[in-house]
Amino acid sequence: MLSINDLRASIEGKEILKGINLEVKPGEVHAIMGPNGSGKSTLASVLAGREEYEVTGGSVVFDGKNILDMAPEERAAEGIFLAFQYPVEIPGVTTINFLKTAVNEIRKYRGENPLDAAQFLKMVREKAKLVSMNDSLLKRALNEGFSGGEKKRNEIFQMAVLEPKLAILDETDSGLDIDALRIVAEGVNSLRSPERATVVVTHYQRLLDYIVPDYVHVLYKGRIVKSGPKELALELEEKGYDWIKAEVEAVG
Amino acid sequence: MSTETIDLKTRLIADFHARESVMNGEASSAFHQKKRAALAEFDKLGFPTPRNEEWKYSNVKDLVSVSYNFNAESSLGLADLEDLKIPAQDANIIYFVNGHYHAELSRIISSQDQITISSLSEAYKSNPSLVNSYFNELVKDQDDAFTSLNTAFAQDGIFIHIPDNKTVEHPIILRFVSDARLENVGSQPRNIIAVGRNAHVKLAEAFRTLGTERSFTNSVTEIYVGEEAGVEYYKVQNESDNAYHVGTTQVRMLDRSQFYAGTVTLNGRFTRNNLNIILDGERCEAHMYGLYFPDGTQHVDNHTVADHRKPNSESNELYKGILRDKSKGVFNGKIFVRQDAQKTNAFQSCKNIVLSTEATMNTKPQLEIFADDVKCSHGTTTGQIDEEALFYMRSRGISKPEAMSLLMFAFCADVVSQIKIDSVREYLENVIAQKLASK
Numbered sequence: 001m002l003s004i005n006d007l008r009a010s011i012e013g014k015e016i017l018k019g020i021n022l023e024v025k026p027g028e029v030h031a032i033m034g035p036n037g038s039g040k041s042t043l044a045s046v047l048a049g050r051e052e053y054e055v056t057g058g059s060v061v062f063d064g065k066n067i068l069d070m071a072p073e074e075r076a077a078e079g080i081f082l083a084f085q086y087p088v089e090i091p092g093v094t095t096i097n098f099l100k101t102a103v104n105e106i107r108k109y110r111g112e113n114p115l116d117a118a119q120f121l122k123m124v125r126e127k128a129k130l131v132s133m134n135d136s137l138l139k140r141a142l143n144e145g146f147s148g149g150e151k152k153r154n155e156i157f158q159m160a161v162l163e164p165k166l167a168i169l170d171e172t173d174s175g176l177d178i179d180a181l182r183i184v185a186e187g188v189n190s191l192r193s194p195e196r197a198t199v200v201v202t203h204y205q206r207l208l209d210y211i212v213p214d215y216v217h218v219l220y221k222g223r224i225v226k227s228g229p230k231e232l233a234l235e236l237e238e239k240g241y242d243w244i245k246a247e248v249e250a251v252g
Numbered sequence: 253m254s255t256e257t258i259d260l261k262t263r264l265i266a267d268f269h270a271r272e273s274v275m276n277g278e279a280s281s282a283f284h285q286k287k288r289a290a291l292a293e294f295d296k297l298g299f300p301t302p303r304n305e306e307w308k309y310s311n312v313k314d315l316v317s318v319s320y321n322f323n324a325e326s327s328l329g330l331a332d333l334e335d336l337k338i339p340a341q342d343a344n345i346i347y348f349v350n351g352h353y354h355a356e357l358s359r360i361i362s363s364q365d366q367i368t369i370s371s372l373s374e375a376y377k378s379n380p381s382l383v384n385s386y387f388n389e390l391v392k393d394q395d396d397a398f399t400s401l402n403t404a405f406a407q408d409g410i411f412i413h414i415p416d417n418k419t420v421e422h423p424i425i426l427r428f429v430s431d432a433r434l435e436n437v438g439s440q441p442r443n444i445i446a447v448g449r450n451a452h453v454k455l456a457e458a459f460r461t462l463g464t465e466r467s468f469t470n471s472v473t474e475i476y477v478g479e480e481a482g483v484e485y486y487k488v489q490n491e492s493d494n495a496y497h498v499g500t501t502q503v504r505m506l507d508r509s510q511f512y513a514g515t516v517t518l519n520g521r522f523t524r525n526n527l528n529i530i531l532d533g534e535r536c537e538a539h540m541y542g543l544y545f546p547d548g549t550q551h552v553d554n555h556t557v558a559d560h561r562k563p564n565s566e567s568n569e570l571y572k573g574i575l576r577d578k579s580k581g582v583f584n585g586k587i588f589v590r591q592d593a594q595k596t597n598a599f600q601s602c603k604n605i606v607l608s609t610e611a612t613m614n615t616k617p618q619l620e621i622f623a624d625d626v627k628c629s630h631g632t633t634t635g636q637i638d639e640e641a642l643f644y645m646r647s648r649g650i651s652k653p654e655a656m657s658l659l660m661f662a663f664c665a666d667v668v669s670q671i672k673i674d675s676v677r678e679y680l681e682n683v684i685a686q687k688l689a690s691k
Binding site for chain 1: 638640641643644645646647648649650651652654655658659661662663664665666
């Protein structure tokens with residue numbers, strides 16, 4: 001489904017990703033871990049199409065299409081979703097209106113008819129229930145004045161509405177207490193399916209207690225330096241990242 | 253049309269004397285004496301140049317270098333009005349075409365029991381002393397050539413007189429139409445709104461142009477807000493790309509009154525709005541909201557004054573603009589807090605989005621504070637569309653143009669939502685959405 005080959009990207013002339021290779025198949029959950037500054041969030045941003053980053057090499061093929069030439073909105077319409085580490089507050093645009101525009105723009109891209117107001121509301125209510133999202137938040141301006149937990153829940157809610165094939169969660173656990181974390185994780189888990197893949201970007205292991213990955217990758221200095229089963233995350237939790245750094249330095 | 257350069261000032265003064273020479277006894281009336289004094293004032297001041305600090309960024313050279321027919325006839329009828337309409341049920345609708353009251357098109361539904369809602373010319377005919385007691389009293393010391401010019405030529409406009417404790421149930425919508433289909437036209441509407449103690453009214457002035465010849469509107473509105481009165485006043489300018497508009501709204505508020513102003517400039521070649529509020533009472537509340545969207549080479553200039561003269565009052569101001577292409581915007585907001593005006597709260601904010609490197613916005617907050625126990629704040633921002641918000645929306649599948657238009661609509665929302673006449677607000681929401689989508 002997602003095939004990343006020797007991906008290199010830089011910002012303001014500084015190379016952050018130095019040759020990433022990753023294969024993700026439908027139904028899989030991959031965790032990308034690593035110390036601060038290793039390039040985890042850059043990888044998430046480059047996949048979603050953030051324009052500040054310049055892709056200097058490699059390829060990203062999603063469902064047989066090279067997505068690096070696509071605008072962010074085209075990638076979204078192809079089925080890629082990024083849950084933001086810091087969801088943006090947009091005063092004056094209600095969550096519901098924002099989502100309706102998004103859903104219908106994506107449907108238009110796919111050659112489908114727009115949903116009418118009744119169909120849309122029915123669908124949105126179901127999804128809100130799925131992620132325990134309070135209806136009253138839908139009518140408020142997008143993320144404006146939302147608590148950290150509400151913002152993250154809103155990300156998962158949007159994901160539920162847009163039904164992506166590939167969801168990328170960028171540090172979704174940051175700033176969440178344990179209850180909020182559990183609710184968000186339950187939302188993600190309820191969306192898991194054999195057709196859908198998830199990439200979880202996180203610094204800490206604790207989110208992975210709730211969203212159990214099939215594979216764990218360690219990103220360090222712009223490269224994936226170690227991959228393994230879910231137990232690798234526990235090992236990182238126990239030993240920290242220093243042993244990985246030492247291993248990498250030893251190899252040179 | 254004629255493109256020869258002319259001296260508009262000389263023509264106007266000659267025109268005044270020609271009119272005066274055919275007046276009979278009326279030339280000696282107190283009303284006419286005010287006009288004559290205003291003409292002398294206009295003669296002395298002349299049209300402003302950029303050397304005048306108040307007109308530094310707004311050059312009227314283009315405006316005053318052609319002639320206008322200030323007495324243009326218009327064949328305008330209902331059929332011409334379809335696309336000019338702000339749909340308004342449950343409202344008083346009053347039309348002025350090329351500056352003259354148009355009875356057939358107008359519709360007054362509010363009770364006129366003790367309340368006067370009529371054209372200035374009719375009001376003057378039936379009660380000259382009442383009209384004269386308000387006429388020019390608020391603006392006589394303006395030191396502004398356009399205001400003096402308007403006073404000298406004042407013929408028509410609205411006269412609204414609301415006695416104490418009366419409320420006009422339905423909003424009053426004044427539609428000023430310039431019919432510039434055949435020639436350059438000029439109009440000088442003069443409006444007087446006198447609201448008594450504990451009396452209430454909502455009104456809107458809507459300016460439109462028909463045709464592509466040039467129009468020049470020089471409008472003055474004097475608003476008297478009595479003690480404990482409440483007035484909501486909106487000005488909507490959706491004129492042609494060849495429309496020049498200079499307007500002054502002068503307001504005086506007495507104790508415990510409330511005044512809301514909303515000024516929305518949707519389109520026009522050159523627009524200069526002066527909104528001057530004197531808070532001449534205690535515990536007054538004045539709110540000023542503004543919004544403007546110039547594109548092409550359009551020019552929009554808003555000058556506002558909140559003049560706090562008594563203690564314990566509050567003024568609150570928010571102006572917002574979106575500038576495209578090579579357009580120019582000007583905002584000058586003055587706040588005066590006089591020595592007696594202790595415990596004044598005065599807030600001012602002007603926020604702009606500049607979408608092109610060739611567009612410019614000049615903002616100048618001006619605070620002059622002579623009292624020591626006051627709370628005043630002001631701030632201006634001029635920036636671009638928030639890139640982070642744009643990326644967030646695009647990452648959800650919303651195309652860049654659609655995301656831009658949603659963000660800009662949201663930017664306008666906190667001004668538009670302040671407009672409390674439903675039909676006017678809905679009209680603005682539609683026009684703004686179209687305007688933002690079409691670019």
